[in-house]
Amino acid sequence: MGVFSALTTAVSGLQAQSYALENISGNIANSRTAGFKRVDTTFSDLIPDSALNRQIAGSVAAYSQATTTIQGDLSATKIDTNAAINGDGFFVVDQRQSGLGTNTTFTNANLYTRRGDFDFDANGYLVNGAGYFLKGQKIDTVTGQVVGSQPEVLRITQEQYPAKATTSIEYRANIPAYPATTRSDKTVVGSELLQPAASYTAGSDPHSTTSGGNGVVIGTDLTNFLAQSIPGGAATVYDSLGKATSVDLRWAKVSNVSAGPPAVADTWNLFVAENTSATGATVAYRNANQNITFDSTGQMTAPASGNILLPTMTIAGTTITGISLTTGGTGLTQNGDVSGQIDARSIRQDGYTAGTLDRVSISAQGQVIGTFSNGQVKALAQIATARFNAGNALKRLDGGAFEETIESGAPIVGLGTSDLIGGNVEQSNTDIADEFSKMIVTQQAYSANTKVITTAQDMLRDVFAIIR
Structure with missing residues (x-):
């Protein structure tokens, strides 16, 4: 034997x-x-x-x-939708069950892979080279919150991104203590100020309504007004349909505390151009109808909120309403400036026109980031990832995919301390x-x-x- x-x-x-x-x-x-x-x-x-x-x-x-838990080398592909996991973890994917195009149905089973050469197919699904469909959760582009609790097969469409009406203009500037207007003359006291209503056409007084004026400049008085004010910059704003129009700002000083009573503070009025080509009784500029005051150190004291609400008006056929000029309280100052002109350091608004998806990339946190033609960059989806206590006990499937087993334990959602490297693929x-x-x-x-x-x-x- x-x-x-x-x-x-x-x-x-x-x-x-x-x-x-x-x-x-x-x-x-x-x-x-x-x-x-x-x-x-x-x-x-x-x-x-x-x-x-x-x-x-x-x-x-x-x-x-x-x-399974031994990482391969990462190789740059320059394809934005490719991603490699640097560290522990797997992409969660699914398989096609039947159907084609938008009628595709899936097995609704979670499989796991390290193969991250994902790219869009004709229907907006992210599919890797082995035919597995990437899963994740959609993100609300308005709130930035993840939608739903369970991962689904991701489909990124080319739908138009909606327009957003401007609600705020961030304004950071220094206003000169002595404005160099066309009419200003340092030998004449008060020549730098917006002149009393008597110098304007009857029925037109550009001063703030809180000071007794009607807050409008008509075409007849346009030349006079431009000579008593200084430009404050311009911003392109958008209505709810994404139609753009330019908002031109102009500042006029209405009182100077150094001149003594009744002035108790350096006071300015902000005007918005409605029709710079206005003639006759047509309104050319409108006053924001708020007195903006500064103390002796050049800090703004009113309005206390630091926000100036622009008047509702129609500019070149586009109605603007509800737009606030925000200064953050310290963004607008009145300090000496030899130029006598406004130094606008920042004028930024929060609206935009409608746009289409230009490109998609993947962030280190596993978010699918969309860049739109209107300049907006938004998170569109959160890629589903998982880890296992015993990753080497997963069952191997075709195409570099793995299946959960009793020995591997249940998946742990998320990457933990790992991160994603976009534009890269993990090699063998x-x-x-x-x-x-x-x-x-x-x-x-x-x-x-x-x-x-x-x-x-x-x-x-x-x-x-x-x-x-």
């Missing part, structure tokens, strides 16, 4: 080394497959039950050893040099087992020769 046992043991050795060679072959074949995880081989001895002094070496069995973790080294060792071990079979055969031939 010893000779026959040697034969069966050698055969088990041949089978084990063949299994190892099969794994080596697969690793080499997939050395350029994105996200591939090589399969190593471990051997285990099988000892028959026998007395202590009669134990033998026994035969051998071969088993797969996963390297196969080391060609190492695989060829293992191939040589495997080949020699296989040859050694064949030698055992040859020797056993010779021994059996000698046994058969005894009876001749």
Whole structure:
């Protein structure tokens, strides 16, 4: 029986080394497959039950050893929708079940992969090179909040991004303590101020209504008004349909505390151009109808909120309403300036016209970021990712995908301390040099087992020769 046992043991050795060679072959074949995880081989001895002094070496069995948790090199692809996980974790993906285009149905089963060469198909789905569909959760572009609690197959459409009406203009500027208007003359006290209503046409007084004026400048008085005020900059604003119009600002100083009573503070009025080509009784500029005052240090004291509400008006056929000039309380100052002109450091508004999706990229936090033709950059979706306590116990599927098992444990949602690298793909973790080294060792071990079979055969031939 010893000779026959040697034969069966050698055969088990041949089978084990063949299994190892099969794994080596697969690793080499997939050395350029994105996200591939090589399969190593471990051997285990099988000892028959026998007395202590009669134990033998026994035969051998071969088993797969996963390297799912060993990261491959990251390779830049310059494709914005490609992504690689730097660290632990997997993309959550799904498979097509049936249908085509927008009628595609999915298996609704969560599978996991490290293969991140995702790109858009004709229907807006993000699909990797093995045909798996990326899952995640949509993000509300208005609130920035994730929609829903369960990941779904992501579909990013080319729908138009809606316009947003301007509600706020951020204004940061310094107003000169002494405005260099056309009429200003430092030898004449008060020449830099907006002159009393008597210098304007009857029924027209550009002063704020809180000071007794009607707050409008008509075409007849336009030249006079321009000579008593200074430009404050302009901003392009948008209505609810995304129609753009330019808001031109102009400032006029109405009182100077240095002139004494009744002035108690340096006071300015803000005007908005309605029709700079106005003639006759047509309104050219409208007053924001708020007195803007400054203390002796040049800090704004009124309005206390630091916000100036612009008047509702129609400019070039576009109605603007509800727009606030926001200064943040300290953004607008009145300090000396030799130029006598306003130094507008920042004029930014929050509205925009409608736009279409120009490009998509993936952030380090796993968000799908859309850049639109109107200059807006918004998060569109949150990519679903997961980790496992025993990642090497996942079941392998075709195309570099994995399936949850009892041994792997349940998925842990999120990347943890890992992050995503957009425009990159994780390569195979196969080391060609190492695989060829293992191939040589495997080949020699296989040859050694064949030698055992040859020797056993010779021994059996000698046994058969005894009876001749």
